Amino acid sequence: MIRRTEIAALIAHPEIGKTYQLMGWVKSFRANRFIALNDGSTMNHFQVVLDLDIIKEEELKKISFHSCIQVTGALAKSQGSGQDFELIATAVTILGDNAPDQYPLQPKRQTMEFLRQKAHLRMRTNTFNAIFRIRHGVAFAVHQYFNDKGFFYLHSPIITGSDAEGAGEMFRVSTLDPQHPPLTESGSVDFSKDFFEHPTNLTVSGQLQAEIGALSMGKVYTFGPTFRAENSNTPRHLAEFWMIEPEMAFHDIDDNMELAEEFCKYLIRYILDHYPDELAFLDARLKEEEKSLPQDKRRALSLIEQLKFVADNDFEKITYTEAIKILQASKPYKKKKFEFPVEWGKDLQAEHERYLVEKHFQKPVIVKDYPKAIKAFYMRLNPNDTEVPGETVAAMDVLFPGIGEVIGGSQREERLELLKGRMKEANIPEEELWWYLELRQFGTAPHSGFGLGFERMVQFITGMSNIRDVIPFPRTPGNAAF
RNA sequence: GCCUCAGUAGCUCAGCUGGUUAGAGCGGCGGACUGUUAAUCCGUAGGUCGUAGGUUCAAGUCCUACCUGAGGCGCCA
DSSP states (O other): OOOBOOHHHHHHSOOTTOEEEEEEEEEEEETTTEEEEEOSSSSSOEEEEEOTTTSOHHHHHTOOTTOEEEEEEEEEEOSSSSOSEEEEEEEEEEEEOOOTTTOOOOSSOOOHHHHHTTHHHHTTSHHHHHHHHHHHHHHHHHHHHHHHTTOEEOOOOSEESOOOOOSSOOOEEOOSOSSSOOBOTTSSBOGGGSTTSSOEEEOSOSHHHHHHHHHHHSEEEEEEEEEOOOOOOSTTOOSEEEEEEEEEETOOHHHHHHHHHHHHHHHHHHHHHHOHHHHHHHHHHHHHHHTTSOGGGSOSSOHHHHHHHHHHSOOEEEEHHHHHHHHHTSHHHHTTOOSSOOOTTSOOOHHHHHIIIIIIIOSOEEEEEEEGGGSOTTBOBOOOOTTSSSOEEEEEEEEETTTEEEEEEEEBOOOHHHHHHHHHHTTOOGGGGHHHHHHHHTTOOOEEEEEEEHHHHHHHHHTOSOGGGSSSSOOBTTBOOO
8 A cells, every 4th residue: 555645755755666646736737648746745846747558538637727636656767857757657546626617727827916816726826835835934933033042932912901002093802782782871882891891902012011021031022913903005014914023121222123133134044045946936936027017117136136135234224313314415305306305303204215225225224213203102212312303212113125114113111200201192091001000110121122014024035015915814904805 | 094097708918099790818618649847739619898877870998976906105014
């Protein structure tokens, strides 16, 4: 009795003349004889050659694009040029017929928009196969990196009670009957009758809970889904996305930036080292796609060249104040090409970030020390600097070419009175975050952390232009299918 | 949420300034093919041109509204 072999295992230890049994999906069927078979164990397809003296014609008829088959035969050196080995199949069993007259996918390029509507089938394509293999690899590398550095994986809650995290609109979580909710005497919904006896939401960030971890275990990170009910319609936003949030005691803003840079480079290097086939496929795909574009719209570096460049070169580190000076001295500013104003105190717009990253420095840039007025309440107030026009906080953003902000982070305000002051300015009631304030009241410590948008990193590494194509089941306004 | 563009066969697209029975490639179906690499070759079916209304002798083509999708911007990761 022959047992099934995974294609990856066969390729790792091929034995010419040995009989193997393979199972997989037909990726192409050429000349009524040659099958490119894939079982998911590797990115690459394996060639099966049918022995036409033995295989019956009615079996042949059922072999079609993406049908599932089992083949048995001896391994041989390939006579063709595209591969080293092939299986000479003397028996074929159809495991899953494919109804080819109804099957929507084709062995040719189809648009991402069409495939998005077929999320249950798109993973069978070479492109999505490569993307989701890499997505797994990045997730694995995240844990590898932090474990090696002595961080602890902290599971922050998905359902949260506080609505003061300030990172965007939230999805309400409730078991109340939406038709007939219990009402208070004043006529508003009585959430004391709800499951948690309090209004609750899906989390927008695990940061505040991560700070609890950092102030006892030293170095922790969260890695989980987060939810934002913003009506954002862009290729860089999802309503449900995964975020990685390390939080470290005794780290200042510069330690924080150093870690962020090292972490980004580690993830990219890990994929370069472990997923060369997938990257080669995506690299070729991008080159093919850009053939139809004019020269100036194409990428300066190929996907793999760009990943190597980012992994091997230092990120540029500047302050917000320096960024404003660079922008005000720039050509587009002088020619009034920027749509939004550039002045100290105003937030950097996408067009400004893009100029700094893609034109001026041509590498990833970390901008720090932003004006206090445009940043969150928990960011640490910087000491006064007479060179700088106003008060700043120890915040930092990591900006990547093509996708913009991939990381946002800060040193946290650990001084109780200053934090209370910032909360008052931001109209956040102290009762909402009493526990967050107690972290400062009892044994406070300087600490820092950042949030990395997981899908944005996967987007950068795979070169995909729309974030909906790097998560298996994207959730966006008006769309939660599958 | 705002702005712009698009919607023609199962898919990817063509259809010029409105004018006979709306085209191609791929895919499907039928057939050929014992060294193919998104195989190739021959034949064939398949479309109320996103929906509703309007202008006109005449609308896939012009106008209006709506629906769906994409891109840009904002919010951010």
